[in-house]
Amino acid sequence: MIRNKTVGILSKKTSYDIWIGENLLKQKTKDLGLTLRHKKIAIVTDKNVHASQYSNLLNQVAELDIKPHLFLIEPGESSKSWDILKKVLDWLTELNFDRTDYIIAFGGGVVGDLISLAASLFRRGINLIQVPTTLLSQVDSSVGGKTAINSGSAKNSIGTFYHPKTVYCDITFLSTLSERDFLCGYAEVFKMALVFDKGFYEFLIDNQKLTLARDKKVLTHIIEKSLELKSHIVEIDETEKGERALLNFGHTFGHGLETYFNYSQKLLHGEAVSLGIVFAACFSHEEGYLKQHALDKIKEHLSVMKLPTAVTQIENQKLSPRKLINFMKQDKKVVGNNINLILLRDIGRGFIERNVSFKKVEDFLQRQLD
Incomplete structure (x- = not known):
């Protein structure tokens, strides 16, 4: 018990x-x-x-x-x-x-x-x-x-x-x-660790096999730790005027992808978040924040956890960057012709990059989706 x-x-x-x-x-x-x-x-x-x-x-x-x-x-x-x-x-x-x-x-x-x-x-x-x-x-x-x-x-x-x-x-x-639905939830757990807590990230890496086996003790700890991290940020910023936006790491790109696939069974929310995490991590790397080694570790862990790391795993044809951008423009973090993105300086160190131009994001997506 x-x-x-x-x-x-x-x-x-x-x-x-x-x-x-x-x-x-x-x-x-x-x-x-x-x-x-x-x-x-x-x-x-x-x-x-x-x-x-x-x-x-x-x-x-x-x-x-x-x-x-x-x-x-x-x-x-x-x-x-x-x-x-x-x-x-x-x-x-x-x-x-x-x-x-x-x-x-x-x-x-x-x-x-x-x-x-x-x-x-x-x-x-x-x-x-x-x-x-x-x-x-x-x-x-x-x-x-x-x-x-x-x-x-x-x-x-x-x-x-x-x-x-x-x-x-x-x-x-x-x-x-189902395994698929369970793993969709894990994407949100991993998001918390990447943005807020490197120690929690290391726990997830060390216990990935037990997590996949749904070990009760590991699962209980994962839920408790995730809720502790979220409750702390909610107490600080209840109505998302500032730091609570960090909880949206992976979601700006992810929500755009969900809409692109018309909220269908082809791409579930957690799978979209997994892809969004990869996009946000790659953008962080291109901007000179996140080291290549850290980016590689993020992709590797998502793959071990049977979550998608490339859009080609969902759709074996090129997506339209312009169409994806148009969906992303519905995001609540849009400011005029710019958008605030949640990025990583390092594992466990998320931050808000404000007023990123959509042109810059579209150029990035063009490279990622080629």
């Missing part, structure tokens, strides 16, 4: 606990009973998670004798839309939920982003509990208060900042993840 651990978020606007362990909801039955007593409860999940893990969730909370209302969405980025958001809000209205009731986001990043936004809008804020079921959502998207849906070619362009009351990162929910 893995010992339960907790990471706290304490900012100017909010505070809450993030629990990490096994069968957390069952172990926290008493606390949940007090929290949810006499409240309506809504659970939103996608059809895949419902089929694989919903019975696990209900078994863990069986002693509470609750009768939750259930809303199912289709898995995938297409559900982060105005249409699905409206359906969730209308559903809550029809059930006569009020601000004191609770909505539980039970799923990966798509469910978490969508339902956090719905929670922030409904009655101007209903109670939210996050129960993330993917590695990606446990180490990143369920924590920090960002909510979002996509709008056309602009990923995560519609959203708010709204924090959950509690987050339960239960590693038992990771057991049914």
Whole structure:
């Protein structure tokens, strides 16, 4: 049995606990009973998670004798839309939920982003509990208060900042993840290490085989450390006015690639982040910041972890730099005709390179995509 651990978020606007362990909801039955007593409860999940893990969730909370209302969405980025958001809000209205009731986001990043936004809008804020079921959502998207849906070619362009009351990162929910989905989450873990903590990076290198084998102790440490790093930066810069932008390392190029491939199964979010990490690291090297040895180590580790390091692994034809740039121009870090990029001075030393011209980025992409 893995010992339960907790990471706290304490900012100017909010505070809450993030629990990490096994069968957390069952172990926290008493606390949940007090929290949810006499409240309506809504659970939103996608059809895949419902089929694989919903019975696990209900078994863990069986002693509470609750009768939750259930809303199912289709898995995938297409559900982060105005249409699905409206359906969730209308559903809550029809059930006569009020601000004191609770909505539980039970799923990966798509469910978490969508339902956090719905929670922030409904009655101007209903109670939210996050129960993330993917590695990606446990180490990143369920924590920090960002909510979002996509709008056309602009990923995560519609959203708010709204924090959950509690987050339960239960590693038992990771057991049914496919290898591909598991590794997508690992890209976000590696991002944290590259930007903030060389010691954590070295731990990941030393334990790559155990990580691939999903060793529980290693996995618990990876989740805890990632959340510690993220919670620290969120406490400093809750609404991303400055240093929190460092968490977007790999995402500026990655989001552009996701949109290029139309949010399809051809390129999942974590795979796009992996490619984005390589692009950002290569740009850092070309700018004279990151040494060749460090760049080579980053690519090598991503390859060992079965994550893509070249676009040709996704599409065996040349991508259009101009088309990719046009998608990148939807990024929130765009300033006029320039963009702020998250780069590396060294492993564990991320920084913000401000006002990089799109012409410079396009020339770089032309070289990378040839």
